[in-house]
Amino acid sequence: MxxxxxxxxxxxxxxxxxxxxxxLFNTNLFAEDLEVTGNITQLGNDWLVVQGYTFYVDQNTELRGPNGSIVQFSFYQLNDLVQVKGNNRGDGTYLATRVKLEDVPNNSNEIELTGYVSAKGTNSFDINGTTFLVDANTIFRGRRGNPFSFDMIQVGMLLEVKALLQTNGDFLATRVKAEDDNHQHxxxxxxxxxxxxxxxxxxxxxxxxxxxxxxxxxxxxxxxxxxxxxxxxxxxxxxxxxxxxxxxxxxxxxxxxxxxxxxxxxxxxxxxxxxxxxxx
The missing domain is CATH 2.40.50 (OB fold (Dihydrolipoamide Acetyltransferase, E2P))
Incomplete structure (x- = not known):
């Protein structure tokens, strides 16, 4: 032939x-769109709200309890301190890939978010409708170790942000990292x-x-x-x-x-x- x-x-x-x-492989090779740690403020049969973000769970969601033990979703209760990782469902909610009970309270006001910059101010920028402030202590990291700074942030850029909720309700970015815009879901x-x-x-x-x-x-x-x-x-x-x-x-x-x-x-x-x- x-x-x-x-x-x-x-x-x-x-x-x-x-x-x-x-x-693409079926396995998720890339980091989740959102990672937050906080108390459960609302709870349904297959969803929960942490830091104002709504996460749904399905049969593929990894559910962890005390000391990392596997639990059912019904284990969680209002005000439990949890760490949640999830992917954007495109409708303003997230599909949780992992929910983990925090045994020892760390910082319940921490948020980690990856997304596109939709607006930029003199000392702030917006991602997914959330405004992040920066100050002299904010750490900036570029792709593959390249230099990066607040001045280099542009609308449409993909960033990974870690921030702390302030007493006045603002989010102060502790770390801002530029991401390669080629991750495929x-x-x-x-x-x-x-x-x-x-x-x-x-x-x-x-x-x-x-x-x-x-x-x-x-x-x-x-x-x-x-x-x-x-x-x-x-x-x-x-x-x-x-x-x-x-x-x-x-x-x-x-x-x-x-x-x-x-x-x-x-x-x-x-x-x-x-x-x-x-x-x-």
Whole structure:
């Protein structure tokens, strides 16, 4: 049998379509989106609230009690001091990967958060709707040991932040670390292409529709924050989005790109290949 390259043929109506797909392992190779330590202030059958963040649990959530023992979710009670790690579900809540009872109270006012910067002030920045203040004691760490400072923070940048809740309700950042913006979650896609149509809360690129909300970061070509109304049909944009429970995609960041081209570039996990069709 002659050896030959495997070619996937795509719809002829698409002039140029280049798909770069990342096959990912099922295991979570990357850190969770959020880690907080605090008292349980609200508690339901499959959810709890810590530091104002709502975490849901499922059969894959690791539940730990005293001395690290495995417990059922019904073990936890209001006001228990717990450490919770979770991933953003895209609807303002988180799916807990681990809930651990804190045997010895450390600092119940500590928060750890990873996300995109949506706004920046003279001594503060916002991530996921939370404002973090900095002071002379805040530690800044760059990627791969590179120098980093508050002045280098830009809207749209991915940061990992550790902070302490102050008596006045503010969060003071104790450590800010720049993160590589290439961590791929199983439900994350990245698409670059021309906006073909636009509604009041979504844009369409090729066969993809991306919805926006108040947390979506939208940047111009100079990485400056702009509004959704400033996006136009025909603009070339890079979109990063997460697949929602209803199978729609919610954009977390949209950035205007230069040099419009008649092509779409997609990065996502391949879910299925049947004949000439690829499902992502």
């Amino acid at each position: 002659k050896s030959q390259n495997i070619r996937l043929c795509f719809n002829n109506t698409v002039k140029a379509l280049f798909i770069s797909a990342l096959l 199983g439900n994350e896609v990245e698409v670059t292409g021309l906006i073909e149509s636009k509604s009041t809360n979504s844009i369409i690129i090729g066969q993809w529709e991306f919805f926006v909300n108040s947390q979506t970061v939208i940047l111009d070509r100079n990485n400056l924050l702009i509004g959704f109304s400033q996006l136009n049909v025909g603009d070339r944009v890079e979109v990063k989005a997460f697949k929602q429970l209803d199978n729609t995609f919610l954009a977390v960041r949209i950035k205007l790109e230069d040099n419009p081209q008649s092509q779409i570039e997609i990065k996502a996990r391949i879910e299925n290949i049947i004949g000439n069709d690829i499902t992502v």
